[in-house]
Amino acid sequence: MIRIILTDIEGTTSSISFVHEVLFPYAAEHMAEFVREGHQSTPEISAQLDAVAEVSGTDRSDIDALIEVLLKWIQEDRKETSLKALQGMLWQQGYQEGAFHGHVYADAADYLQRWHDRGLRLFVYSSGSVKAQKLIFGFSDAGDLTPFFSGYFDTRVGGKKQPEAYRTILGELGVEAETVLFLSDVEAELEAAESVGMKTVWLVREGKKPDSSRPVAADFAEVDALLRAR
Numbered sequence: 001m002i003r004i005i006l007t008d009i010e011g012t013t014s015s016i017s018f019v020h021e022v023l024f025p026y027a028a029e030h031m032a033e034f035v036r037e038g039h040q041s042t043p044e045i046s047a048q049l050d051a052v053a054e055v056s057g058t059d060r061s062d063i064d065a066l067i068e069v070l071l072k073w074i075q076e077d078r079k080e081t082s083l084k085a086l087q088g089m090l091w092q093q094g095y096q097e098g099a100f101h102g103h104v105y106a107d108a109a110d111y112l113q114r115w116h117d118r119g120l121r122l123f124v125y126s127s128g129s130v131k132a133q134k135l136i137f138g139f140s141d142a143g144d145l146t147p148f149f150s151g152y153f154d155t156r157v158g159g160k161k162q163p164e165a166y167r168t169i170l171g172e173l174g175v176e177a178e179t180v181l182f183l184s185d186v187e188a189e190l191e192a193a194e195s196v197g198m199k200t201v202w203l204v205r206e207g208k209k210p211d212s213s214r215p216v217a218a219d220f221a222e223v224d225a226l227l228r229a230r
Contacts, residue, residue, distance in 0.1 A: 002199060002227060003179040005115055006153075006169065008160075009126040011185030012203045013112075014136060018103035019128075020077075026094050027087045028074050032067045034090050039063055045089065051082035079127045081155050088131035095139040102136035105205075109142035111220035116148040125153040125169060125182070127160055161188045163195045170196065183223060190214060201226060 010019050038045040053060040056069045073083045094100055116122055124133045130152040137145040157172075158165030170177055177197030184190055190200040194214070201223050202216045209216045217223045 001179065002120070002181045002230065004121045004123060004173060004175060004181070006123045006125050006180055006182045006198070008182075008184040008186070008189065008203075009124060009128060009133060009136060011205065012183050013105060013108040014103045015105070022100050022103075023087070023091055024074055024077070026099065027090050028071060030090055030093070031070050031074070031086070034086070034093075035067050035070070036063060045086065048082040048085045052080075055080060055082065079155055079159065081129070084127065084129040084132065084154065088129040088135065091132055091135050095135050102138070102140040104137065104140040104142050104145065105219065106142065107219040107221050109140065109145060111224055112145055112148045114224070121150045122148055123151045123153065123169075123173070124149060125157075125160065125165075127155055130154050160184075160186070161192050163192045166193045166196045166198060170198075181227070
């Protein structure tokens with residue numbers, strides 16, 4: 001029996017276009033100013049810049065070079081934890097100033113509440129930082145959805161296409177794999193979760209559903225129908 005739902009964000013609860021057309025451009029536009037203002041006065045920013053310098057091999061004292069690395073990573077959609085952390089800090093600024101609201105599909109918002117009310121425990125696993133995850137749901141266009149979630153996981157547990165990440169999540173949850181349902185729009189992520197025994201549903205919100213041996217759903221209403229049929 002499924003007791004836990006672990007969900008991706010981009011392409012699953014929320015549109016890919018929101019991330020690429022709203023969040024990424026905002027980070028690219030404000031990253032330079034944000035880093036220059038906070039690299040000495042804000043320990044949290046400084047710590048992430050240490051990581052950027054180490055990963056990229058850039059001189060830590062060369063702020064302009066570090067900014068250039070970050071902007072390049074944004075353009076490449078690199079899954080670097082340090083970049084995701086800095087983006088999360090920046091997006092918090094944008095959400096709080098009302099520059100945008102987090103996009104969550106109406107069906108996702110609806111069923112997140114329904115599942116929570118039915119006693120299912122809900123968790124997020126996304127390549128975006130935990131801070132960014134809390135922001136997109138906390139400042140969503142459907143209101144504050146964070147009370148429905150029991151916890152969040154990001155790339156600090158490992159890459160989303162790596163089985164070891166899902167083993168780590170299971171260890172932290174302290175549950176049997178077959179009680180966890182993972183939702184994602186990326187087949188390789190589903191394969192990694194399945195390799196450790198998790199159940200999965202492939203979210204395909206646009207276009208023709210693929211011919212697949214795993215369950216496929218167009219929205220969370222269809223996921224719920226699959227849950228009830230188990």
